[in-house]
Amino acid sequence: MGLGNWVVYCARDGRGLVAAFWWGLFWWEAATEPPNSQTAAAYWWELWWGGSRGRAIKRFMVRELFPFVFLVLRGTKFLIMERKKVLITGATAGFGRAIAIKFAEHHYDVIITGRREERLAELEDLIRETYEVDVLSLCFDVRDRKAVVAAFDAIPHSWKGIDILINNAGLAVGLATIQEGDIDDWEVMIDTNMKGLLYVSRAVMPGMVERKAGHIINIGSVAGKETYGKGNVYCATKFAVDALTKSMRIDLLPHNIRVSSICPGLAETEFSLVRFKGDAERAKVPYQNIDALTAEDVAETVYFVASRPAHVCINDVVIMPTAQANTHDIVKKN
Numbered sequence: 001m002g003l004g005n006w007v008v009y010c011a012r013d014g015r016g017l018v019a020a021f022w023w024g025l026f027w028w029e030a031a032t033e034p035p036n037s038q039t040a041a042a043y044w045w046e047l048w049w050g051g052s053r054g055r056a057i058k059r060f061m062v063r064e065l066f067p068f069v070f071l072v073l074r075g076t077k078f079l080i081m082e083r084k085k086v087l088i089t090g091a092t093a094g095f096g097r098a099i100a101i102k103f104a105e106h107h108y109d110v111i112i113t114g115r116r117e118e119r120l121a122e123l124e125d126l127i128r129e130t131y132e133v134d135v136l137s138l139c140f141d142v143r144d145r146k147a148v149v150a151a152f153d154a155i156p157h158s159w160k161g162i163d164i165l166i167n168n169a170g171l172a173v174g175l176a177t178i179q180e181g182d183i184d185d186w187e188v189m190i191d192t193n194m195k196g197l198l199y200v201s202r203a204v205m206p207g208m209v210e211r212k213a214g215h216i217i218n219i220g221s222v223a224g225k226e227t228y229g230k231g232n233v234y235c236a237t238k239f240a241v242d243a244l245t246k247s248m249r250i251d252l253l254p255h256n257i258r259v260s261s262i263c264p265g266l267a268e269t270e271f272s273l274v275r276f277k278g279d280a281e282r283a284k285v286p287y288q289n290i291d292a293l294t295a296e297d298v299a300e301t302v303y304f305v306a307s308r309p310a311h312v313c314i315n316d317v318v319i320m321p322t323a324q325a326n327t328h329d330i331v332k333k334n
Contacts, residue, residue: 083133086306087111087162089142089200090169092119094269095219095302098295099166102303104131111159113138113151113169113200142169142196143188152203161211164306165204167197168219170241172234172275186233193237197244209255215306216252218245219298220263222318228327238263249315258313260305265320266330267293289332290323 086103090096092114100110104127112127112135114120120137127135136159140147170193174185197218208214223231224238242261249259272283286292298319305314323331 084163086164096168098299102299109134143191215258
């Protein structure tokens with residue numbers, strides 16, 4: 001943190017002004033000579049530690065100065081307190097972007113990944129300037145196994161100790177009956193939602209196993225709990241995420257690694273825009289006359305799950321709008 005940022009801290013927190021006043025008073029009095037009848041040590045002890053002034057100073061140090069100094073140093077390299085690292089896939093929009101911001105708010109260093117380099121750069125700048133945490137951007141497509149391996153091989157050593165992995169990258173493409181489905185759409189969903197999750201997890205898990213610590217949070221869906229018409233392959237991929245989460249939990253249990261899943265219902269993000277291949281008017285229809293979940297709702301839930309004490313693992317969370325009971329029953333406003 002530079003001098004300018006330190007001044008901002010002081011200006012934002014009234015304790016900075018109080019601290020400046022007390023320290024200024026101390027150095028002004030320190031420049032004066034003690035009375036001849038007292039030694040310098042006795043004079044300063046009485047002045048700054050004994051009597052009513054001493055009690056006031058001690059209260060100030062405990063209640064005001066020490067907390068203020070901690071606030072200042074917390075954002076600097078001077079406070080030796082390594083921040084936890086969280087990696088979020090699919091961080092350029094929707095849930096992923098909101099999750100990255102939420103963890104940055106709570107002083108995590110974040111690794112953000114995605115296919116859209118410009119959006120990654122914008123998010124990286126936003127997080128650095130707003131939250132003063134470290135950010136590492138990795139631009140790759142989770143469907144590309146070689147690109148995933150290369151990206152993780154190139155991560156600087158200081159970033160390799162990933163504490164939390166959030167497998168968020170996922171999508172739905174198309175909405176058709178199984179007999180009329182587009183096989184190219186099926187391939188994209190299978191490669192992203194299933195294989196992409198596996199590629200990234202395989203790159204991160206060995207480090208967690210070695211450290212005997214870590215948390216993997218897979219973003220599933222209510223579509224992985226029950227199917228719906230024309231959801232066929234998308235539902236199948238999210239059922240796979242549900243099964244993988246349970247299996248990962250069993251396999252990683254001896255290594256003290258937590259595994260959780262968050263399964264949102266109807267949420268207004270770019271999800272439908274992607275599903276309907278850019279048809280903005282059609283993408284609006286599912287969210288009309290309903291208070292759908294927001295990306296921030298999901299991000300808060302993810303952070304809650306991740307921030308439980310180390311001995312607590314929330315295995316599975318299903319989160320829906322109040323107006324939704326399942327994949328079929330949704331009450332819309334008149």
